[in-house]
Amino acid sequence: MLVPPTMKSGLYYRNDKILVEKRPVPVIGRGEVLVRVAVCGICGSDTMEWYREPKARAQGGLNSGHEIAGEIIQVGEGVQNYKVHDRVVVAHHFPCGNCTLCHDGNETACEAMHQKYIEPGGFAEYVRVLEKGVQHGLYPMPDSMTYAQGSFVEPLGCVVRSVRKTEPVAGHTVLVIGSGLAGLLHIKLLRARGAGRILAVDTNSSRLEAARRCGADETILAAGEIPRAERVYVCTAAEVACQNALKYVEGGGQIMYFATGGPDMKLSLPVTKFWLAQTAINFAYGAAPRDMGEAVELIRFGTVSVDDLATHRFGLDQIGEAFDLSANPRENALKVLIEPIGDSLM
Secondary structure, eight states: OOOOSEEEEEEEEETTEEEEEEEEOOOOOTTOEEEEEEEEEOOGGGGOHHHHHHHHHHHTSBOOOOEEEEEEEEEOTTOOSOOTTOEEEEOSOOOOSSSHHHHTTOGGGSGGGGSOOEESOSSBSEEEEOHHHHHHSEEEOOTTOOHHHHTTHHHHHHHHHHHHTTOOOBTOOEEEEOOSHHHHHHHHHHHHTTBSOEEEEESOHHHHHHHHHTTOSEEEETTSOOOOEEEEEEOOOOHHHHHHHHHHEEEEEEEEEOOOOOTTOOOOOOHHHHHHHTOEEEEOOSOOHHHHHHHHHHHHTTSSOOGGGEEEEEEGGGHHHHHHHHHSOOTTOOEEEEESSSOTTO
16 A cells, blocks of 8 residues: 555644644554554543643644554564554553563553553554554454444453452442443443443433443432442542542442542542451553453454444544544533544445
8 A cells, every 4th residue: 555655643732722733654664563543532531631731742742542443554574463454453552561560460550551652643544553562562353343343442441451350240239430431331341241230320311321221220310319339430530429439339349440530639538447348449540461352352242332332433634623522522422433544434
């Protein structure tokens, strides 16, 4: 495939300033591949201004896209396991696999998770995958998987890690606070894992309707009376929800903080009460290779369906509108996808 010298790249400056700029197509080297991006989802973290703006200022614009599915169109010298036209999911980061944290199963706490192995990011027509990324960050897509489905592998992988850290869940009553994309994926996976009763909480009634469609047994407006549960998953950055989760967990149960409200958010923890009740608090960040691989299989076999979650699709030229919809959800928006090339339904 003939690759042009320049490409469009969506660069983040702040939530209300995402510009499409012309940039050189990255040149690959030995051990690297060039991927033509078919679909890249907008992650909730992409619109966290406290997290993204400092990096954007330092870099003169940030391409943070990391939920990437596409086609390999160039292969560098020495690459043996991939070829041109291979369809892949691209992970932008991964653990080292060798440190104590990795050996203990805490792979996403590994310092290597804060390194980036792609250039520039998935909100572009093409992305260069560095040599380590080719070795550890590519996941072949089954023939039956669409590119849109492939873009869900990374977010689902993060949820796989969340649920993995709170197992067993089979037979337990679970409470999912927040019915955005992360909460809905939790509901779907918890249902597949055999959770007993699934309760969903949100401030938005339309999102609670989506939660019920995704498998929740009971939906509750946040202002209502919320029952206690044996597993509580916090899938919203709202500080009040993070604090209230401490009241909703049963003794001997577990809380999972999947979302965070900012760098300075603090919890007031009833230590003695939790000590007596033997309640555990967990945190989940990112997805390790085993989580990504499992997510591919969950989507491949329909164990976790994702097609109903992709509510909006935009071309790269409309990325500003797409970010606005993601940062300020309306129109029943759940997952917003960017299609840089425009033929990703193939």
